[in-house]
Structure formats: C-alpha cells, structure tokens
Amino acid sequence: MKKIASKAFSSAAALIMVAASAGYALAKEQVVTIPVDGQSVVGTLETPDNASAPAPVVLMLHGFTGTRDELAVKDTDDGVFTRTARELSKNGYASLRIDFRGSGESDGNWEDTTFSGQIKDAVAAIDWLKQNTQVDGSRISVLGWSQGGLVASHAVAERPEVNATILWAPVTNPMFTFSNLLGAETVMKAIAGDPQTPHTIKLPWGVETTLKGAFYQELPVKSAAAAVSAYPGPLMVIVGTRDTTVAPQPAAGQILMDYHSGKEELVVFDTDHVWDAFSGPATLDNKMIPTTLKWLNENR
Structure with a gap:
C-alpha cells in the first residue's frame, strides 16, 4: 500500500524507549576493511555491547563528497551517521558505515569516483556482512543518504534479499540534480569528452572538487526509480520539503x-537536505532516527 506520513511519531518514540529499556546500552566499534577489486573499503562496524545474539545490521551509505561519519551536527560531537549508528545500537541494531573508495580512509582517488564503483562497494559490503559472524547476516538492511540513496537503490536491486531499505533524500534524477550542483555546461562538456579527462568545478558551498568524465557520463544512465523497480522488499523514503539539493x-x-x-x-518532513544538522540535532533525534527505527522494527 502506498502512503505518505508526515507527523505524529509518538509510537515510533515509544518503540525506541521500549527497546532502550530492554537492556541495549553502549556499543562496540571497530574499524574493518573490505576488499574490492584489489583495493580496501574502510568501514566502522558498530555492534550492541550486550546483545545476547548477533544483531540485525544496517549498512549506511554516505552522500556526495561525504565520508562514513557524515556531516557534523551543530552543538554535538557527532556526525549524522555516528549519531544514527549509536541510536541504532541502543535499539538492538548493529551497523556498518563505509567510506566509498576514493573517500575518507578507503583506497582510491576521489577523482575516479563513479556511481558504478560505489554500487560495487555497497554490494561488496552487503556480501561481507552476510559472512560476518558478529552480526546476523540473514537480517541486513540498507540506509542511503542523498547520492548514497541512489547507490543503495542499485545495491538492493542486485541483492534483493535485503530485509529493508531506507532512503534519506535520495538522488532520483542524477542528470537534473548534478546539472544544478555542478553546472549544466560542465556536465554536458564532460559527457561529450573523454572519460579520463578531469573536470574541476567549485561547489555551491565554495569548495572545489575534481571528477573525471566517467562520473558525468553515468549521470544519464543511472536511475534510482529503475533500480527500486527490481527490489521487492520494504522501501521507506524520507524527504524534506525545504530540500533544494534534491528537488522538487x-x-x-x-x-x-x-x-x-x-x-x-x-515520509515528508518540514526540513532541508541535511535534516537541519547546521542548526542542531533536533530533526535527527525527533524525526529521522525514530522514523527509521520504526521501519526497521516493522521489517526485521
């Protein structure tokens, strides 16, 4: 059944309180590496410290120019994903957050980033979790934010046995989104050029970045909508009405x-693309994480 939800998440908060009172407390964190094409994908595996059995696990996929801990949240010592992972652990879920190759601590160069490469990293992480005895590899869910949402949609299409998928403001039309972000002229020039030619542009927030033509040439051919049509499992999508990055x-x-x-x-909230992280943790704590946990609990 298709439905839109927006408010009244007291039931989700209640579920969180029940889970927390059941005895899940501190988490164990360890840095792990996953081999992909002769390189290493680096991630943080977080598991509930006092779980009586291997816990269900959530693979977390970061966004464009991000890393596995994700954007810093104002007035906290957390990134969006570190804060989310801690709350998942408190509620009985393990998590694995990874740096895509070329990002963070993983091998590779940022300028070589492509959607296909990130999808391969995500699929490898799913397969790694299936074999890892520290988690319940038969109960894997995937959470992707922004570009990570596009990657997640393709990864679960390749691994349709994934228990549940949660997409936070996923890029659904990469050609449209990145033409606005990187500039339509740059995008068209890069698509028409050599895949190995680097293109340097200044992002709207003032930082320069360099990506090769191969990244741009995948913009017209990757589609989150096409990918999720091949995924039969439970799908939750959370978006914000003030999002100007993935719009409308x-x-x-x-x-x-x-x-x-x-x-x-x-699920539609009155928030922006980064869940008001520049203002503080309120949207994350009161909306994003409780709603995500409710979906996970319903689809364990």
Whole structure:
C-alpha cells in the first residue's frame, strides 16, 4: 500500500524507549576493511555491547563528497551517521558505515569516483556482512543518504534479499540534480569528452572538487526509480520539503513509490537536505532516527 506520513511519531518514540529499556546500552566499534577489486573499503562496524545474539545490521551509505561519519551536527560531537549508528545500537541494531573508495580512509582517488564503483562497494559490503559472524547476516538492511540513496537503490536491486531499505533524500534524477550542483555546461562538456579527462568545478558551498568524465557520463544512465523497480522488499523514503539539493520535493521521493512494487512508505518532513544538522540535532533525534527505527522494527 502506498502512503505518505508526515507527523505524529509518538509510537515510533515509544518503540525506541521500549527497546532502550530492554537492556541495549553502549556499543562496540571497530574499524574493518573490505576488499574490492584489489583495493580496501574502510568501514566502522558498530555492534550492541550486550546483545545476547548477533544483531540485525544496517549498512549506511554516505552522500556526495561525504565520508562514513557524515556531516557534523551543530552543538554535538557527532556526525549524522555516528549519531544514527549509536541510536541504532541502543535499539538492538548493529551497523556498518563505509567510506566509498576514493573517500575518507578507503583506497582510491576521489577523482575516479563513479556511481558504478560505489554500487560495487555497497554490494561488496552487503556480501561481507552476510559472512560476518558478529552480526546476523540473514537480517541486513540498507540506509542511503542523498547520492548514497541512489547507490543503495542499485545495491538492493542486485541483492534483493535485503530485509529493508531506507532512503534519506535520495538522488532520483542524477542528470537534473548534478546539472544544478555542478553546472549544466560542465556536465554536458564532460559527457561529450573523454572519460579520463578531469573536470574541476567549485561547489555551491565554495569548495572545489575534481571528477573525471566517467562520473558525468553515468549521470544519464543511472536511475534510482529503475533500480527500486527490481527490489521487492520494504522501501521507506524520507524527504524534506525545504530540500533544494534534491528537488522538487516531495515529487522526487514520490517517483520511487510509483516505480516500486511492495510494502513502501513516503515520509515528508518540514526540513532541508541535511535534516537541519547546521542548526542542531533536533530533526535527527525527533524525526529521522525514530522514523527509521520504526521501519526497521516493522521489517526485521
């Protein structure tokens, strides 16, 4: 059944309180490496410290120019993903957050980044979790944010046995989103050029970045909507009405509902693309994480 939810998440908060009172407390963290094409993907595996059995696990995929801990949250010592991982652990879930190759501590060069490469990293991480005895490899869910949401949609299409998928403001139309972000002229020039030619541009927030033509040449051919049409499992998409990065919302989120078959939910909040992280943790703590946990609990 297709539905849109927006407010009244007291039931989700109640679920969190019940889980926390059940005895899940501190988490154990360890840095792990996953081999992909002769290189290493580095990640942080976080497990509930006092779980009586291997816990279900959530693979967390970061966004464009991000890293596995993700964006710093104002007035905290957390990144968006470190804070989310800690709350997952408190509620009985393990998590693995990875740096895609070329990002963070993983091998590779940023300028060689492509969607295909990140999808391969995500699929390798899913397969690694299946074999890891510290977690319940039969209960894997995937959480992807922004570009990580596009990657997640393709990864679960390749691994349709994934228990549940949660996409936070996923890039649904890469050509449109990155033409706005990187400049339409640059995008068209790079698509027409050599895949190995580097292109340096200044991002809207003032930072320069360099990507080879191969990144741009995948923009017209990768589609989150096409990917989720091949994923039969439970799909939740969370978007913000003030998102100017992946826009327009909620239409950009609704398209995934239109192409996905199976249990699904589109959740719409009054927030921006980064869940108001520049203002503090309130949106994360009161909306994003409780809603995500509710979906995970319903689809364990």
